[in-house]
Amino acid sequence: xxxxxxxxxxxxxxxxxxxxxxxxxTKNLAQAKDATLGSCQRDAVCRIGSATLYHYKxxxxxxxxxxxxxxxxxxxxxxxVDLQHDRSLVRALLERGLDLYLIxxxxxxxxxxxxxxxxxxxxxxxxCVDYIRTTxxxxxxxxxxxxxxxxxxxxxxxxxxxxxxxxxxTVTPIDFHTPKDMLSHLFRHVDVDLMVDSSxxxxxxxxxxxxxxxxxxxxxxxxxxxxxxxxxxxxxMKMFLRMEKWIFDSPALAGxxxxxxxxxxxxxxxxxxxxxxxxxHGVHLNNIDxxxxxxxxxxxxxxxxxxxxxxxKYVGTSDYEAIExxxxxxxxxxxxxxxxxxPDAIQxxxxxx
Amino acid sequence: MNGANDWFxxxxxxxxxxxxxxxxxxxPKTTANDFWSEFLKNLGLPADAPIGKSLQDLSSAFQxxxxxxxxxxxxxxxxxxxxxxxxxxxxxxxxxxxxGPSFSEWxxxxxxxxxxxxxLPPLGIFREWQSAHREVIDAQIAxxxxxxxxxxxxxxxxxxxxxxxxxxxxxxxDGEEDITSLRxxxxxxVSLAEQAYSEKVMTDQxxxxxxxxxxxxxxxxxxxxxxxxxxxxxxxxxxxxxxxxIIERQHLLEExxxxxxxxxxxxxxxTALQNQVESLTQRVEKIERPQARVRKIDRxxxxxxxxxxxxxxxxxxxxxxxxxxxxxxxxxPRDSEFDIGVxxxxxxxxxx
Numbered sequence: 001x002x003x004x005x006x007x008x009x010x011x012x013x014x015x016x017x018x019x020x021x022x023x024x025x026t027k028n029l030a031q032a033k034d035a036t037l038g039s040c041q042r043d044a045v046c047r048i049g050s051a052t053l054y055h056y057k058x059x060x061x062x063x064x065x066x067x068x069x070x071x072x073x074x075x076x077x078x079x080x081v082d083l084q085h086d087r088s089l090v091r092a093l094l095e096r097g098l099d100l101y102l103i104x105x106x107x108x109x110x111x112x113x114x115x116x117x118x119x120x121x122x123x124x125x126x127x128c129v130d131y132i133r134t135t136x137x138x139x140x141x142x143x144x145x146x147x148x149x150x151x152x153x154x155x156x157x158x159x160x161x162x163x164x165x166x167x168x169x170t171v172t173p174i175d176f177h178t179p180k181d182m183l184s185h186l187f188r189h190v191d192v193d194l195m196v197d198s199s200x201x202x203x204x205x206x207x208x209x210x211x212x213x214x215x216x217x218x219x220x221x222x223x224x225x226x227x228x229x230x231x232x233x234x235x236x237m238k239m240f241l242r243m244e245k246w247i248f249d250s251p252a253l254a255g256x257x258x259x260x261x262x263x264x265x266x267x268x269x270x271x272x273x274x275x276x277x278x279x280x281h282g283v284h285l286n287n288i289d290x291x292x293x294x295x296x297x298x299x300x301x302x303x304x305x306x307x308x309x310x311x312x313k314y315v316g317t318s319d320y321e322a323i324e325x326x327x328x329x330x331x332x333x334x335x336x337x338x339x340x341x342x343p344d345a346i347q348x349x350x351x352x353x
Numbered sequence: 354m355n356g357a358n359d360w361f362x363x364x365x366x367x368x369x370x371x372x373x374x375x376x377x378x379x380x381p382k383t384t385a386n387d388f389w390s391e392f393l394k395n396l397g398l399p400a401d402a403p404i405g406k407s408l409q410d411l412s413s414a415f416q417x418x419x420x421x422x423x424x425x426x427x428x429x430x431x432x433x434x435x436x437x438x439x440x441x442x443x444x445x446x447x448x449x450x451x452x453g454p455s456f457s458e459w460x461x462x463x464x465x466x467x468x469x470x471x472x473l474p475p476l477g478i479f480r481e482w483q484s485a486h487r488e489v490i491d492a493q494i495a496x497x498x499x500x501x502x503x504x505x506x507x508x509x510x511x512x513x514x515x516x517x518x519x520x521x522x523x524x525x526x527d528g529e530e531d532i533t534s535l536r537x538x539x540x541x542x543v544s545l546a547e548q549a550y551s552e553k554v555m556t557d558q559x560x561x562x563x564x565x566x567x568x569x570x571x572x573x574x575x576x577x578x579x580x581x582x583x584x585x586x587x588x589x590x591x592x593x594x595x596x597x598x599i600i601e602r603q604h605l606l607e608e609x610x611x612x613x614x615x616x617x618x619x620x621x622x623x624t625a626l627q628n629q630v631e632s633l634t635q636r637v638e639k640i641e642r643p644q645a646r647v648r649k650i651d652r653x654x655x656x657x658x659x660x661x662x663x664x665x666x667x668x669x670x671x672x673x674x675x676x677x678x679x680x681x682x683x684x685x686p687r688d689s690e691f692d693i694g695v696x697x698x699x700x701x702x703x704x705x
Contacts (some may be wrong), residue, residue, distance in 0.1 A: 004532045005526045014535045085563065110596065114604035123611075185555055189564025190570065196577035200597070216550065217543045 021117070021228040028237050035241035036077040040090050044104070046131050049115065050106035053128045056094055058275050063097025063348065066165055068134050069128060070102040071156075073148035074120070074253055074261075075207055079102055080333055081146070082244050084239060087334045088195055092343035098350070099258045101135070102127055103149075107251040113200045115254040117152075117261060124281030125156050139289075140165035142350065147171050147303065147329070150344040151265065154311065155278060166353055167288060168346060170295040173283075173303045175310030182214050183302060184266050192262045196255040204250025214301055272314055285314035293349045294322040295332070295342070302329040322347065451528050485580050492573035499569035502562050515545040521545060 042054040070090075072078035081102070082090040093100055103124065108115065132141050143164050145153025150172025157164045176184050195202070212219045230236035253261075264270045276283040290314055296308035305324070312320055323345055325332045331336045471491060475483035484551055521541060522532065532538050553559055587590035 003529065004522045004538060006533055006538070008533065010533065011535060018535075081571070111600055112602070113597070114600050182551070182554060185560050186563055189561050189568075191568045192562070194571045194575065196570055198578065199573040200593075215547055217546045222543045225536075 004159070004238045008160065018228070021231050025231045026230055028231055029241075030236065032234065032237045032241055033274070035238055035245050037077075037084070037242055037246060038082050039085040039088050040082050040094060045101075045135075046128070048124050048127045049119065049351045050108055050112055051120075051124045051128075052104045052106060053131060053140055054102045054104060054127060056090055056102070058099065058102040059091070059094040060097050065101065065136070066138055066140070066142055066350075067101055067132050068093070068098040068142040068144050068168075068350075069125075071125060071149035071153045072103065072105070073146060074105055074150060074251070074257065076250055077246060078102055078146075079249075080330065083242055083246065083334055087239065087336070089333050089339075089343060092339060093346065096343055096347040098347065101128070101132055108201055108254045109252075110200060113255040116256045117155075118279040121152050121156050121255060122281075125152060126160065129156070129160070135162065138165075142168065144168040144335075144346070145170065145172055148173070148261070151271070154288065155276065155283045157290065158283050159278065159281055161287050161289050164290050166291045166293070166350060168293045168295070168308045168349070169246050169308070169311060170342075171258040171297050171300055171303050171308060171332065172294070172311070172313065173265075173307045175269065175307050176266050176271050178304050178306040178310070181307055183210070186210070186213075187262055187266045190262070190267075192259055193269065195262075200255050201252035202258045203252050204248075204253065204288060207253065208248060208250050213304070243330075260337055262263070274309060278333045285311070286316035288315040289317050291319035291353050292317055293346070294320070295345070296324060297328055297332045298323065298324050298326050299331075318341065319353075329345075454606065482583070485583060488576040489573070489580055492569065492576040496569040496573045497565040499562070503566045506559050506562050507550075510546070510550050513553075514542070514549040515546045517549065518542055585594070 004152075010209070041057040041058070044052050045055045046053045070078070070081060072081065076225050082088045085091065090100060090102070105120070105189065129141060129143075133139065140163055143153045143157060143166070145168070147170070151167035151168060154169060154172065154174065157167045173181075178184075200205070217241075226238075229242055231241065264276055268275070270276045271283065272284070274282065274284045274286075292311065294308060294311050296303070298305060300308075309322060312322060323340060325342065327335055327338060332342060471487055475481075475487065518541065522538070525531070532541060554563075582592040582594045586594075
């Protein structure tokens with residue numbers, strides 16, 4: 001029996017509505033102009049290389065004396081954690097009394113092509129951690145890593161367990177060879193050295209093309225068709241534009257760091273084998289002896305849940321907890337539901353430790 | 354009859370002439386000779402007229418060239434594509450027409466294909482220059498082939514998705530809802546296409562083809578860069594190679610500076626500690642002298658029969674051990690690394 005039951009009347013109405021939406025979109029998009037990102041006030045407190053450490057201004061009385069350092073991925077900008085007033089992980093955490101810092105990696109340029117993962121993890125993160133430890137007078141601080149930043153945070157915690165009190169990873173790849181990992185599958189036969197030698201830094205546009213190619217029909221077509229549904233709502237349009245800006249405002253990846261990350265992590269899966277070396281030291285995940293909260297997204301197409309859940313097998317702590325969130329890789333930060341659920345979960349977990 | 358009409362009728366005759374010529378000989382088996390015969394006829398000239406004879410000879414040569422090249426079976430685009438990504442046969446050779454040696458005979462012993470030309474070792478003073486150019490051409494050919502291979506991998510995705518789409522709209526399984534809108538139909542298509550795409554992409558074969566495509570593009574970029582670097586070097590201009598070398602040296606220097614800086618800190622620290630130890634030693638010595646007297650007294654007291662008192666050891670007078678809390682409240686954050694900048698003006702670190 002045919003499934004399609006579209007009456008001529010319905011078809012006509014839909015086409016007319018589509019026409020109206022297209023007209024409206026032209027007008028409303030022009031009015032919305034470009035979008036600005038970020039809703040929380042922050043101070044740049046120190047700069048290391050191309051990276052800047054920001055300290056967010058408290059919104060309430062600080063409930064915890066142990067600061068949280070957010071380590072974002074090198075891919076895309078960290079603006080996603082503070083997209084707008086009502087879609088801001090940072091704001092939500094500040095409202096719950098956390099003292100927040102964030103590392104912004106900046107926009108690596110040609111001079112950064114030799115910057116390695118050791119630089120990012122053993123120098124940049126370490127300098128930021130030391131700065132925060134000093135100014136807050138805390139021996140240990142909390143680390144909150146996002147995506148690739150979570151992998152960095154895990155590596156850093158394994159190398160410096162005495163400086164980290166609690167480790168929180170969100171949508172973080174640990175095992176890079178899980179069956180559903182499309183990105184890893186695509187990278188398997190790429191000559192990473194040749195790629196870096198020919199490109200220097202890996203451009204943000206190339207990375208975006210790669211990410212779009214994981215779901216080309218949804219991300220390059222359907223998303224824009226569905227955008228028309230919200231065309232009458234000015235705020236929705238602005239949010240859509242902010243997301244667009246965030247997605248395509250992609251910094252390049254420093255060549256040397258990309259070489260290591262794609263080669264050692266994605267191709268050789270060396271992290272779980274204990275064969276990654278940073279700053280002259282081996283990274284062994286079983287050195288992670290502090291409490292760990294691992295947050296992953298159920299429908300993540302970039303970092304499959306199994307890739308994140310692998311962390312449980314390798315950490316040395318017995319205080320490990322994993323929380324699953326319905327949604328995709330980005331949705332767990334910016335969806336209206338996640339905006340409440342995620343910070344609640346983080347704050348509750350931290351308050352128990 | 355005015356001038357405009359004359360002009361109009363001349364144009365009409367011209368168009369009719371060309372239309373007849375082409376329309377009558379657009380069949381696949383038309384030969385060049387037929388074409389020229391008809392062409393001369395349309396011009397009102399006999400086919401054996403002197404000019405016609407010359408044209409016919411020319412047309413025979415052209416026909417031979419045309420057939421040899423295989424051009425009759427390929428579009429210009431296909432020929433170009435074949436040249437750079439497909440069949441490597443070099444198409445330009447013409448057989449003997451009976452009047453002297455053929456082009457092929459003239460070229461006896463010369464490379465018969467583009468690939469053969471590429472395989473010849475470059476010689477002479479421009480050897481390196483030729484090698485660099487050949488690498489670009491090779492890389493271009495490899496890129497085109499890889500691109501075609503990737504396109505061949507992706508083509509069935511649409512077929513699979515379309516088949517599933519047709520099946521999905523014609524059959525309704527239990528629990529499935531009717532599609533009652535154009536949007537619903539579109540969403541179904543996207544969902545099925547994405548599924549078919551994902552299945553294809555996750556195959557080993559696709560992974561290999563994709564890898565080759567990325568690698569071929571990288572190789573082409575590198576080869577082109579090398580050529581440009583050579584050109585810039587020849588003109589005494591800075592190039593990518595030099596910039597890369599500078600960046601790598603700079604990175605190395607940064608590391609050395611950091612190490613030196615840490616070394617300097619540690620030397621300064623050990624000197625400071627040494628000074629502190631010396632100063633403490635002196636103080637202890639100063640303290641010890643009077644204490645020695647006290648001790649003497651105490652010792653006497655100790656030796657006094659019936660007394661349970663003893664002298665507390667000097668170590669017991671040392672300062673209490675440091676607390677676990679890092680006591681660096683008043684100290685400036687570590688900025689020993691040369692590239693760490695602390696924003697004193699914009700920062701008010703909070704103390705808890």
